[in-house]
Amino acid sequence: MTSTSASAESGGPGPRRRMRARRRDEAHRAATPLELFFDLCFVVAVNQAGLQLVHAVAENHAGHGVLSYAMVFFAIWWAWMNFTWFASAYDTDDIPYRLVTLIQIAGVLILAAGVARAFLDQDFVVVFVGYVVMRIALVGQWLRVAASTRGAERTTALRYAGGIVLCQIGWLALLVLPTHVRPWAFLVLALAEMAVPLIAERSMATSWHAHHIAERYGLFTIIVLGETILAATVGVRSALDVSNALGVLVPIAVGGLLIVFAAWWIYFAVPVHVRLEAGDEAFLWGYGHYVIFACAAAIGAGLEVAVETAVHKSHISEVAAAAAVTVPTAAFLLTVWLLHARHFKHGLWQQLLLPCSALVILLCTLAGEHAVLAAGLVAAATVATGETLTRRAGRPGPRATAGASAG
Structure with a gap:
């Protein structure tokens, strides 16, 4: 019996357990209610990005609108994607896992609140705060994996945690750069974020389903x-x-x-x-x-x-x-x-x-x-x-x- 099904039968999350990887060949693996809730909350941020894109294009500022949309949507998509692949491999559905996931949801709602400022005033501070909340919460999940495993699996978890933290430091620097430099700095940091999984999984691939x-x-x-x-x-x-x-x-x-x-x-x-x-x-x-x-x-x-x-x-x-x-x-x-x-x-x-x-x-x-x-x-x-x-x-x-x- 999987940990998720076990907790479901008991009416709630089970006690804190070691964060062991789930099997790739696990039968009847489906999305959980928490994952569906996670998706719905992320769509709030997608809605805000789309709304601001409408205003920008309708006001004949398509270039600015598309660029801002691409940047904000990357933050939304990347945080969603990282959680999705992590959960596919390590969803223990215990109380700490649920609480950290809810923190990530809070982070995307903070990000959504800052989308209008990012589009209208190029003020990405609130977007940055929401993004960091999501990413640091995921670092906590990876550190739990590292504490529960050994060898190559532990190395992979630590690489993920370290890589995410380094990227967040880079995003902080983005806030103080001149406006005309930010798109290029964003591109570099986005590539760095996407390189983290490639580097982290060199020692061992995670067991996503x-x-x-x-x-x-x-x-x-x-x-x-x-x-x-x-x-x-x-x-x-x-x-x-x-x-x-x-x-x-x-x-x-x-x-x-x-x-x-x-x-x-x-x-x-x-x-x-x-x-x-x-x-x-x-x-x-x-x-x-x-x-x-x-x-x-x-x-x-x-x-x-x-x-x-x-x-x-x-x-x-x-x-x-x-x-x-x-x-x-x-x-x-x-x-x-x-x-x-x-x-x-x-x-x-x-x-x-x-x-x-x-x-x-x-x-x-x-x-x-x-x-x-x-x-x-x-x-x-x-x-x-x-x-x-x-x-x-x-x-x-x-x-x-x-x-x-x-x-």
Whole structure:
């Protein structure tokens, strides 16, 4: 019996136990209620980043908005990802583990409170404080692992803890640098953060669970796509409150729904965990989801921008507003193809489908006020074509693979 199931049967977390690694082949490994709660709280920060991106793009400050969004979203995504892989290997579900995880949740809420300042005034102090709270809490988890293990496993845990602490010192220095230098310093520190797992696991790889990881990433993708639908709905409602513009808003709403539905369908069309079990691409797959998550959230922001432009509340052209939707949509499709979909495609037509669809969606930008609907129709046609090609090849459809791919 696993520690998680044992504590669940007793009605709560068990007593403090040594932090032993969970098995890679553990049966029926699924996301826990604490992990789901963790995800929902992180989406609060995603929502704030998307909201500020909308304001920046609508006010014709797209360059500044996209840069700030990329920086803030990295902090959100990296903290989420580090916890996810740690929990996949070391979720003991005892009282200290739960309390430290709740501290990480408090950290992301602090970060969310500082997002507006980061965008508007380039004041990253609150974002930094929230990020450090999350990261130092994770250091505490790794030190528990080090205290409970020996040999190579202990070395890995100490490398993680030491690497995270060093990176936090670097982020502190970022706060005092001139504004024009910060993006370059951010890039260096982001690369340093991403190097920590690569260095730490040289002595021994952690025992993350492929099925569990695939499910966790899939669930977060669903939550972010849900946030995208919410953002678009709020945008349409707000527009209707001040303007009788139903005729121009319906095509945007329909196109947006088609895009989100297609994004969900395409992401879950293949059994992701099979690739994680068989290949050595876990790091690339995990890191590449920065683009998938950021683009999924940015689609919602883009739909809000498109709505504001349609009712003449923004200061940008129709083509620029269309690009706010088509660019992240195309990037989402292309990244999904690069990370895992291409490994399950057979034949030239299946391989070319997603890249070609991404290109056509980019061209939809030129359709102006009809761009979102056109992009949605292309996305829907992509799903229909993909299913047709799969069935003609005599392979199972989504009913046979969706459960596996979702974890």
